[in-house]
Amino acid sequence: MKTLILTSSMALVSGLMVYPVQAQDAGVKNLMTSSFQSIGIASVDRLDQDETQKACSQLKNGKPQIDSKLQSQIEKNNLKTVVYPADANYLGQWREGEKVAQSGKGSTWTDKSDDVNGGSCYNCHQMDKKEISYGNIGPSLYNYGKLRGTDEAVVKYTWAKLYNAKAFNACSAMPRFGHFKLLTENQLRDLMALLLDPQSPVNQ
Amino acid sequence: MLASKCIAGIFLFALLGSSVQAQTASDDIAKYREMLADGNPSELFEGAGEELWSKPAGPKAKSFEACDLGLGPGVVDGAFAQLPRYFKDSDRVQDLDSRLVTCMVNLQGIDRNEILADAFGKGHRKDLEALAAYVVTHSKGMKINPPMTHPKEKALYALGQKAFYYRGGPMDFACASCHGSADKRIRLQDLADITTPSGAQSAWGTWPAYRVSSGEFWTMQRRLSDCFRQQRFPAPQYVSEVTIALSMFMAANAKGGSVQTPGLKR
Numbered sequence: 312m313k314t315l316i317l318t319s320s321m322a323l324v325s326g327l328m329v330y331p332v333q334a335q336d337a338g339v340k341n342l343m344t345s346s347f348q349s350i351g352i353a354s355v356d357r358l359d360q361d362e363t364q365k366a367c368s369q370l371k372n373g374k375p376q377i378d379s380k381l382q383s384q385i386e387k388n389n390l391k392t393v394v395y396p397a398d399a400n401y402l403g404q405w406r407e408g409e410k411v412a413q414s415g416k417g418s419t420w421t422d423k424s425d426d427v428n429g430g431s432c433y434n435c436h437q438m439d440k441k442e443i444s445y446g447n448i449g450p451s452l453y454n455y456g457k458l459r460g461t462d463e464a465v466v467k468y469t470w471a472k473l474y475n476a477k478a479f480n481a482c483s484a485m486p487r488f489g490h491f492k493l494l495t496e497n498q499l500r501d502l503m504a505l506l507l508d509p510q511s512p513v514n515q
Numbered sequence: 516m517l518a519s520k521c522i523a524g525i526f527l528f529a530l531l532g533s534s535v536q537a538q539t540a541s542d543d544i545a546k547y548r549e550m551l552a553d554g555n556p557s558e559l560f561e562g563a564g565e566e567l568w569s570k571p572a573g574p575k576a577k578s579f580e581a582c583d584l585g586l587g588p589g590v591v592d593g594a595f596a597q598l599p600r601y602f603k604d605s606d607r608v609q610d611l612d613s614r615l616v617t618c619m620v621n622l623q624g625i626d627r628n629e630i631l632a633d634a635f636g637k638g639h640r641k642d643l644e645a646l647a648a649y650v651v652t653h654s655k656g657m658k659i660n661p662p663m664t665h666p667k668e669k670a671l672y673a674l675g676q677k678a679f680y681y682r683g684g685p686m687d688f689a690c691a692s693c694h695g696s697a698d699k700r701i702r703l704q705d706l707a708d709i710t711t712p713s714g715a716q717s718a719w720g721t722w723p724a725y726r727v728s729s730g731e732f733w734t735m736q737r738r739l740s741d742c743f744r745q746q747r748f749p750a751p752q753y754v755s756e757v758t759i760a761l762s763m764f765m766a767a768n769a770k771g772g773s774v775q776t777p778g779l780k781r
Contacts, residue, residue: 339677346757347749355749357684364682368689374710375680375691418685418747434701446701448693477687486686493685 336369353420363389367482375482382481390478392490393471401466401503408505409512411498412438418493428493430502435484438505439512448484456507457514469506473499541705557648557725557777560732564649567642573623579646582618584611595654596774599763601665608671610762611650612736613754615643631753635737640753647723647734651776659720659774661766668763671756675764678757679709684747690761692746694718704781709765716772719765724778732777735762 343358360368363385366377377385414429416422433442437451459465471478474489488494494502505511568579568591584594585602599610605617620627625639633640663669682689693701694709708714723734739758743751751758 336677338674339681342674342678342757342760343681343683346751346755347743348752350750353684353744353747353749357747357749360681360683364687367687368677368680368682370677370680373676419744420750421744444702446699446704448699448701484688484692486688491685 350420352418352422352424363477363481377482385481386478389475389481389487389490390471392487393474393478394489395467395470396496396500401470401500402507403497403500403502403504405501405504405508405511405513407498408501408503409439411494411502412505413442428498430488430494430498431486432502440515441512452506453513455513456509456511461507461509466503466507469503470499473502541703555725555777555779556730557652557723557732557779560645560648560725561652561777564645564647567646568649573619573625575622575624577622577624579615579618579622581622582615584614584650591650591653593654593657595651595776596657597660597662599668599671599759599766600662601667606667608665608667608759608763610735610754610759611647612643612734613759615646615650616754619643633753635733635740636731644723644732644734644737648732648777651723651774654774655776657774659716659766659769659772661763661770663767663770668767671760671763672767674756675760675762678760679764686747688746688748690742690746709768712768712771715765715768719762719769720772720775721778721780723776724780726780728781733780735765 340358344355347355347358349355366381366385367375369375369377411430412432414427415431415434417426417428432438432452433445435446435448437445437447437453438455440453455469456465468479472485473494475487476483476485477487477490486493489496489499505513508514571578581588583602583604584590585597585600586592586594595611598614599608601608602614602617607613609617616627616630619625619630619639619642630639630643636644661668663672679690680695682692689695690709693699693706694714697708697711697714699706699708707718709718719735722738723732724738725731726733736753736758739761740751740753743749
């Protein structure tokens with residue numbers, strides 16, 4: 312039986328599209344809701360999964376596995392959430408973008424609601440080669456713009472990837488920075504410049 | 516400015532006078548651990564815990580000496596190595612922390628809600644952490660061996676596995692986002708792949724631990740709480756079911772490995 316559950320937390324965070332979701336796996340959902348408490352901005356409705364989170368938590372033989380049809384449907388739904396800049400201005404300041412990439416702050420129960428989030432980029436990606444403290448959960452982004460150029464398709468794809476990474480890989484480990492309002496449009500522009508500006512250290 | 520999040524990491528590099536290179540970071544941390552192997556500050560907590568174990572306390576003025584950690588009342592040697600496990604008296608699977616809470620409540624008569632209301636490192640919780648340091652030291656070098664025979668242990672393992680892969684919050688993270696594949700790092704911090712025996716052994720087998728960065732002794736309860744904080748999840752309640760389910764998942768995956776606690780962490 313399919314039950315529609317509206318994910319209120321996601322609606323609040325995103326202010327955008329809300330997915331109808333199938334009934335949760337009762338066992339694990341009960342485990343989660345009975346075990347957590349809200350502290351500050353990290354309230355228990357963060358445990359309510361949207362369609363993407365739910366589909367990417369399903370296990371087969373103990374490992375996450377998603378049906379290919381569902382995967383492409385989820386990617387399509389996520390792509391629809393992408394809001395491109397109204398003024399078609401995609402590129403900000405790479406120096407500011409570097410600051411966003413460095414910061415891993417924000418959105419935890421020890422943060423305030425008006426604290427500025429970081430992009431946590433270096434947590435998972437290599438970017439500026441001079442920064443040796445980088446993670447490897449995501450691919451290296453060193454020379455991102457130099458390798459791809461800056462034609463319109465690359466620019467729009469990169470914006471959409473930052474805005475909602477699940478538009479291209481339903482179960483990507485990367486957060487949906489625009490979709491969940493983790494980063495502002497200006498922060499996204501600055502990250503775009505960090506990735507694409509020929510003067511950016513990423514492209515040296 | 517290339518400010519690194521790994522303040523403790525920088526401290527380690529400075530201490531060792533080593534060149535700062537990503538590929539050598541974990542080697543250097545290993546060397547640092549070796550240097551301190553004979554003087555892990557967790558010994559201070561262990562000593563405090565040993566005293567607390569035999570000291571009458573609480574409304575009933577009783578010690579922990581009748582506390583059954585799974586191998587019989589008062590048996591501490593090897594007790595941690597076989598946790599989490601099912602306990603008949605509570606009809607629950609329990610990890611070390613939750614079992615110590617049971618003993619504190621049942622033997623000493625201390626109010627369970629009081630214990631749950633404390634913060635890590637404070638009040639009763641501080642005593643429990645010291646007791647944990649004492650107990651785990653008496654399993655050092657033994658094989659990780661949770662029984663995994665009772666149906667409730669198996670059921671909780673299955674739930675723990677689902678919790679491990681449960682994605683949520685504003686960043687879509689699950690435990691598995693960081694700990695579900697091999698050879699991954701956040702910044703310079705190596706991440707254990709808890710889905711494999713060797714990865715689970717390196718994680719489960721080295722907690723509880725003394726944390727250099729906070730100067731405190733952390734049990735797995737506190738480690739998990741901070742994981743969820745960084746996952747942007749709400750806060751897991753102390754000794755809540757999800758923490759025990761994840762501990763069951765980790766301990767069972769780590770079975771056969773060696774208990775290396777108390778560990779020493781950045």
